[in-house]
Amino acid sequence: MLGDDDLPPTEHSVTIEEVPAGRIPDWLKQHIRLQSLGKPSSDSNRHGRILIIYPTEKSKRQALSSIDLRGAIDRTLHHTMDSLISSLVADLRLPRVISNQGPLSAIIHAECQKESSRLGFPMINPLPEMKWGKGKTEALANLHHHLSRELVAERWEGPGIPTFRRVITRLEEKLRFTHPDMACERIIDALEDGITPFTISGIDGIIMLDHSPVM
Numbered sequence: 001m002l003g004d005d006d007l008p009p010t011e012h013s014v015t016i017e018e019v020p021a022g023r024i025p026d027w028l029k030q031h032i033r034l035q036s037l038g039k040p041s042s043d044s045n046r047h048g049r050i051l052i053i054y055p056t057e058k059s060k061r062q063a064l065s066s067i068d069l070r071g072a073i074d075r076t077l078h079h080t081m082d083s084l085i086s087s088l089v090a091d092l093r094l095p096r097v098i099s100n101q102g103p104l105s106a107i108i109h110a111e112c113q114k115e116s117s118r119l120g121f122p123m124i125n126p127l128p129e130m131k132w133g134k135g136k137t138e139a140l141a142n143l144h145h146h147l148s149r150e151l152v153a154e155r156w157e158g159p160g161i162p163t164f165r166r167v168i169t170r171l172e173e174k175l176r177f178t179h180p181d182m183a184c185e186r187i188i189d190a191l192e193d194g195i196t197p198f199t200i201s202g203i204d205g206i207i208m209l210d211h212s213p214v215m
Contacts, residue, residue, distance in 0.1 A: 024209060028052075029067050035077065036069045048204030051077050053084060055210045063209070076199060084199070085183050091197030092190045098177045100141070107175075109137040111167045120166075123159035140164045148181035151188075 031050060054060035057080055064073060079087065089097055098104050116125045116132035125132055140160045147153035153161065168179045178186055190197075200206075 023066075024063050028207065032064075032067055033069060036073055049077065049202055051079065051084075051200065051203045051206045053079050053081060053206065053208045056080060057083075059210065077203070085187065087199040088187045088197050089178060089183055091199050092187065092195060094183075094186050094190070095172065095176050095178045097180055097183050098175075100145075100180050104179075105137075105141070107171065108141065108167060109134055111171060112137045112140070112164070115163055115167060120163045121160050144168075145181055148184065151184065153181065154185065 032052070035050065054063060060078055060080060064078065076087070086097065112121075113132045115121060116130070116136075117128050119125075119128055121132075121136075124136060141164075143158075144153055144161060144164055147156050147161065153165065156162075168182065171177075172179055172182065
């Protein structure tokens with residue numbers, strides 16, 4: 001049982017429970033305690049393996065430290081979105097994710113400059129001799145990041161994004177890495193192919209705590 005309701009064991013259910021700010025509900029604390037003790041049960045609704053996703057690493061540490069745990073904590077069942085994505089990337093043996101800052105940002109900008117000189121961004125830079133400044137690359141990168149969070153970047157037909165995605169994809173293949181914006185897409189593709197990552201194998205449910213509604 002999670003919260004106050006028994007969920008049908010063979011159905012996928014999504015529920016929302018409003019709780020006071022700053023604390024996790026008592027029933028979830030109790031479940032984490034039982035989970036840390038590894039108590040077996042044939043009833044997955046009562047003692048199932050639950051993956052808990054926290055909004056930040058700090059909130060995860062605070063939540064776990066507030067619970068009187070007597071057993072070992074299975075860290076694979078406590079994640080933030082970023083750490084979960086990293087674990088899934090590793091499980092699926094995808095190329096490692098490289099930070100979008102520093103050298104990668106400079107490489108992407110250089111590739112965008114080349115595309116601009118070939119009229120790859122005709123709506124933004126309609127002439128090949130027009131300068132492609134760093135601000136344009138940053139604007140496209142920010143837009144692509146937000147579109148990727150909404151999982152709509154691939155379908156977006158606005159100026160610049162299709163070419164920007166081609167730049168990223170080409171660099172991923174050339175440098176053998178996964179761009180941070182593309183990680184979720186790559187994971188979803190693998191899951192749709194029927195691959196079950198170790199991180200989520202054998203779990204009975206997922207709980208997300210205090211996340212933004214857009215998540």
